[in-house]
Amino acid sequence: EAGVTQSPTHLIKTRGQQATLRCSPISGHTSVYWYQQALGLGLQFLLWYDEGEERNRGNFPPRFSGRQFPNYSSELNVNALELEDSALYLCASSLLPNSPLHFGNGTRLTVT
Amino acid sequence: AQKVTQAQTEISVVEKEDVTLDCVYETRDTTYYLFWYKQPPSGELVFLIRRNSFDEQNEISGRYSWNFQKSTSSFNFTITASQVVDSAVYFCALSSSNDYKLSFGAGTTVTVRA
Secondary structure, eight states: OOOOEEEOSEEEEOTTOOEEEEEEOOTTOOEEEEEEEETTTEEEEEEEEETTEEEEEOSOOTTEEEEEOTTSOEEEEEOSOOGGGOEEEEEEEESSTTSOOEEOOOEEEEEO | OOEEEOOOSEEEEETTOOEEEOOEEEOSOSSEEEEEEEEOTTOOOEEEEEEETTOOOOEEETTEEEEEEGGGTEEEEEESSOOGGGOEEEEEEEEETTTOOOEEOOOEEEEEEO
């Protein structure tokens, strides 16, 4: 069974640009979660999608957005990038809400 | 609001020593779930265990054991006879049946020296 896959592995952008991160969940999982892991800030919940709808959102500004496609894959968009957006962005999927999350290897975003 | 506290930032032990990781949580929900995840140097978060709020039975899985005590809002994790491969960051996390958002503690970095 293929795990959660994320692309790209690394992404380098300059301040003010937009970044798009992609995630494919485990087959059969309909829920996708996005987390930001910034140095010194731990794992912060960003977004939760289920059945194509945004179900919950963390304490992040609106320039962090995303969507979930009919095949349950998801993308995270970060507009007007700031230096402090540099972090590891982790995607996870689950079979049901409150089921264990299965994480991908993450996308390392660097904003210069 | 939910909160998970892992007071230990770093723990360093010599191989074969036991190590206990503390986790204290706060929630107003009566139905909630507690988790432990491991993040090795490779970066991928690996699920270790889930406990629901109605199941206070302790669990042992190989060298890993978990002690859930609702009275003290704690869900501690012990690695017995630690090995170098246990070196990782360990996260405790909490979710509720209300919002399904998984809230993580700050993590404890465990270093096991040969």
